[in-house]
Amino acid sequence: MRIALVPLDERPVNVDIPRQVAAIAGVELVLPPAEAMPAFRRPADIGALHAWLRDVVDDPATSHLVVCVDTLVHGGIIPARITDDSVVTALRRLDLLRELTAASPALVVTAASLIMRASNSYSNVEEPPYWKDYGRELHALGGELHRMLETEVTAGERAASAVESSIPSEVRSDFERRRLRNHMINLASLGLHEEGVIETLALTADDTAPYSAGSAEQVWLRHWTRALPSGRSVLMYPGADEVGAVLVARAIAAVAGSPRWAIVCGEPDGLDRVPNFENAPLLDSLTRQIVASGGRVAEAGETPDLVVVAHAPDPARGDFFGSRPDSDPAATERTVAAVRAALDSGAGVALADVRFSNGGDPDLVDRLAEEGLLLRLWSYGGWNTAGNTIGAAVAHAAAGWAGRRLGTLDETEARRALLMRILDDRAYQSGTRLAMHTDEFGGSIGPVAPDAQRSAVARIRRELQSYLDGVTAPSAPWSVVDVELPWARSFEIGLVLEPA
Structure with a gap:
């Protein structure tokens, strides 16, 4: 194909x-x-x-x-x-x-x-x-x-x-x-x-x-x-x-067929909330992204092939544009519990971390890593808008399901995709970028001058490698080979990631 x-x-x-x-x-x-x-x-x-x-x-x-x-x-x-x-x-x-x-x-x-x-x-x-x-x-x-x-x-x-x-x-x-x-x-x-x-x-x-x-x-x-x-x-x-x-x-x-999805949220009203920069409740966006990717939401009594766990939006707390919003420990624990239950069900699990715009919730991702759950996910998303996050997470997990069904799954590519999203969405967007926002990036997203880009890229690469070493097993290391600022600004990065 x-x-x-x-x-x-x-x-x-x-x-x-x-x-x-x-x-x-x-x-x-x-x-x-x-x-x-x-x-x-x-x-x-x-x-x-x-x-x-x-x-x-x-x-x-x-x-x-x-x-x-x-x-x-x-x-x-x-x-x-x-x-x-x-x-x-x-x-x-x-x-x-x-x-x-x-x-x-x-x-x-x-x-x-x-x-x-x-x-x-x-x-x-x-x-x-x-x-x-x-x-x-x-x-x-x-x-x-x-x-x-x-x-x-x-x-x-x-x-x-x-x-x-x-x-x-x-x-x-x-x-x-x-x-x-x-x-x-x-x-x-x-x-x-x-x-x-x-x-x-x-x-x-x-x-x-x-x-x-x-x-x-x-x-x-x-x-x-x-x-x-x-x-x-x-x-x-x-x-x-x-x-x-x-x-x-x-x-x-x-070619592969249509996977059956379940939609899960740890907070009872979470799926009814409307995320920042959007005009529909989270449940509608999740459902439409699943359908757009070629899947369908499982009916009552059906066993899902895939589960998307949503870390529900909390627009009142702000976003990661220039400062770190406060996480909600109770909401974090509810999402951790939902992820654990989804993984234990045997389905492939995608995590849509839409709590905040412009970056993943650090407390959630770090808690999942502590619990040994993070790298059991089939996919993770936590970048920019809720639609961006949901679409990437759903697409990666759907591709994993299709590859398994067709017998063509590339496990290395699946792991690369998961790690790149964790590094970009959590380690960079809601970590390193914020730490660099005032001094290195002048309090704005750009443009970043060529000399400043070189020093910024060097720091980003070091910090992302350090974070990566902390979440991967010593027996299966990965290396951040290259980093770029594709539009000469801090808002997005490009990564090259390879098995070490």
Whole structure:
């Protein structure tokens, strides 16, 4: 089986995690050449990317194509927010999928298209330049308009609000036209799904809130998923950077079968909570990520193949963006008990550590290590948003199940993936990065100057190796071979990890 992937961008989370999912299951994954990929704010080389796609799809060994539409038509996740390409140009690029399936009728296309975010911040690192002055106002305006959509559908015109009046008309026009363009691409993707060009379509909401511009657009998109005969099979849930890994797992499930999942949470109300940056209860997100990965939630009386244990969100305590929030010892112990019970059941266990955004709960991970439970997990996730965390953990565990079922499991790759997530999400994001935040990183996520990067990378590598030595057995050591800051900032790292 060969899967071709067009990732959301070039960062390790969008390239390495999908690659690990395929490697765990013993499946071949092919990726575009580096020169065709985006680089932070620079868009992908669309011509080179499309040429590569035509070549790889022309090979009959390529049975599945997983494509992130934002890269296919805009050049990446950030270019989708900042480039000035017209709707017509973007639609022509999207039409490549129709061309590819016409030339290769047996090709199975799985696609993900993002509902564009409106970040509640004044950071323009990943946004248009005016975000530094009007970002929070634009986010708030999206929330206002969403509420009006619910309550004033037939109310007609209204006076401008204070938030709306605070945003220059040229800024508002530019931002809303970008949203309109991307929304039209999402609608066109729904059309391709209805035609059968796209077999599976995921419309995922990037960095949103219960009331926001993105959530309003989901209302419109849900209308069309209800109207179109094939629309009810469209996947819609919070997420972004994890989507490539999840959909690669789904492609593998087409051959391996559909694993049965149980969802467990140590806190009675934990699954009802809405995590930061999302617009749905945790249970909904877990269920949708499982379905997106090709699995299904086990029915009452069924024995699950896999269990996802959720360390429930606690948004009121903050996150790991720049300081360490307080852990809850009682919640930690309940999750430890849930993990132990899941492992003792004999199922493969994925741990979705969504307690805090932007890093795993140190107390939980360290307690699991003390109890000898951490390295018995099939997968772990604790990075960035809940959707990112859940998707990576579910995809890795699903790949492990598929590899065992097919007889192609790569145990070394499975261990590598688990250790890399522990190192990145717990040891770095909620450990070393915080310790370096003020002095080495200047109290921000970036950019980090070249000289500072060299010293930072050296410290990160030392500290991650020390943490790794503490959780692995002396008889089975691993080495942190390389560390990088892929976007020259502290927010994410790339790791190379090898058996020692």
